Amino acid sequence: MSQGKDDFGIYENCDFTKEMELEERERRKAPKGVLPFLALSPERAIALLYMLLALTFVLFMALTIVNLRRVSAAWEALEQARMRSENSHTTVWHNLSEVQRALDKQLSGVLKTIHGRLLNVSQEVENVRQKTTRCKAECGNELSDRLRVLEERNALEPVLRQLAEVKQEQSRASALLDTALEQTRNLSEILCTKCPAGWQQFAKTCYFFSTTNQPWLAAKRSCNDFNAHLAIVDTEQENKFLANHIMDDRVFWLGLTDTDNESKWQWVNGRSLSLSFWNSGEPNNAGQQGEDCATIYSNGLWNDIICSSAEAWICERSC
Template sequence: MTHLPHHIKSGRCQKEGPEMSQGDGALGTYEKWDSTETMELEKREQGRAPKGALAIPSIPASSLERAIMLLYILLALTIVIFMALTIVNIQRVSAMWEVLEEARMRSENSHTTAWHNLSEVQHTLDKQLSGELQAIHSQFLNVSREVENMGWKVTQCKAECGKELSNRLQALEEKDVLEPVQRQLAEMKQEQSRTSALLDTVLEEARNLSGILCTRCPDGWQQFAKTCYFFSSSTKSWQAAKEFCATFDAHMPIVNTEQENKFLANHIMENRVFWLGLSDMHKEGDWQWVNGNSLSLSFWNSGEPNNVGDHGEDCATIFPNGRWNDVSCSNAEAWI
């Protein structure tokens, strides 16, 4: 219950003293009462509020709407700025991608041009080299013909000159001449011997030079290190193959180097073997080539030669991998 001030009783204002003027009247008394009542109502409202509660100032509706509108505007500006930055970045990435694509195309074009130029250079060099090789081959053929002609002339001269000189010496010996003439005859014989030896040396050198400058293999033969090789497509026994080679003034292969063995292996078809000119038929374990030389360099397969079988294995063959094996000489194999 709220107590009114002492000067307000029964709804009336009481004068405070003689200082109040007469002009105040009833209106002044009621204004004071209204003010006092208003203050009293505020105190009542404050008394009704729960303890510890804070007074929240009221916000006008117009201010709240302006704040929300401002937030919308800021959000729209943020979205616009984000979209602009995204578009700019996409354009930059597109520009960089186009630059990279142009660089790749230029690189591919440069590689293609380089390969084309290299191919043309190689083709030109091949043509030039082929022409030069043909010219060198023609020169070798001419030199070989000249050497052969020279050797033939030396042989003919040796035969004719030697025959003429022998006839003269024989005629002089048949005559009864003095001792000085006989000494001259002896000197002439010595000179004939020296001349004959010199002619033999020249002829041998001419033949060697011909063999070095030009080795021409027959059709179907393969050349390696100034030697011609023929690889058969049929089969024979070892002895028959040896005799067949002799009819061509040739012999079965004698392997002297690792390079020659690789050459033979490279020309052997898969799943085939070929005879070598190697055997120990004269003495077991003493392997010799067809020219009588003993074996010094060998390429036997693992565990070979083993000389198995009732009749033994006395002749050598070569596999496509270059390894050797001993088999029976009566086997039918291809030959070289």
């Protein structure tokens, strides 16, 4: 029995020795430069490959999760920044609107004050002009009487020289009075004080803002009845003046139309349009009937609408 066991152990040692020799031969046969794991048995190589794939998958998933979190955080930050920007824009726009309204009210009050002062100055200038005219007539009559008296006396040479000096003095006084009268006339022309009741003054022009509505042609005839015409805008300052007298919910006719020649806008005095303040996308001549007459909003922008529409209107005339 013991001999059999020993023989069995000898056989096992022999088999193990043979396997080691076979593996050693395989290693020697393997080409130089090949990685050691390629010399492993196929089962071990496959197991190692699976482990590498699993590790790569885990790393890929970890990186993906981290990137997704970063993208989500960045997206949330962008969304919050957009919301803050929108809130800031809304707040700034509201503040600007309030400031504009306050400035418009303040400007209107200042214009009324200046208008009152100009009226007072104009009255004072007119009084000075009248006094100067009376002074010229009275002084001229007095000097003429003195000259006639001196000439009738047939005075001696000194008296004649005195007469000559008096005549020169009269000429200088007359020239000064003429200059003063001319200056007062020029000042009266600069200061406009002849706007009818209910009309508004801007520069040397009077404006009437209607409280009723009419089609464009009827509004034009109404202005003609006042010896005026529908408003013609020549400057940006004039356009702002008109807009400041318009309520937010109303529009007013201007003296501007392209009825005679489509897209060739002309003022009621026949002058072509050179300076304009059209709203965005206007004039567009919308609708089947077309839009051939111009209106002005309270923000100063213009729009073309159907001439038969009933709207308020603005008349314009010189002082």
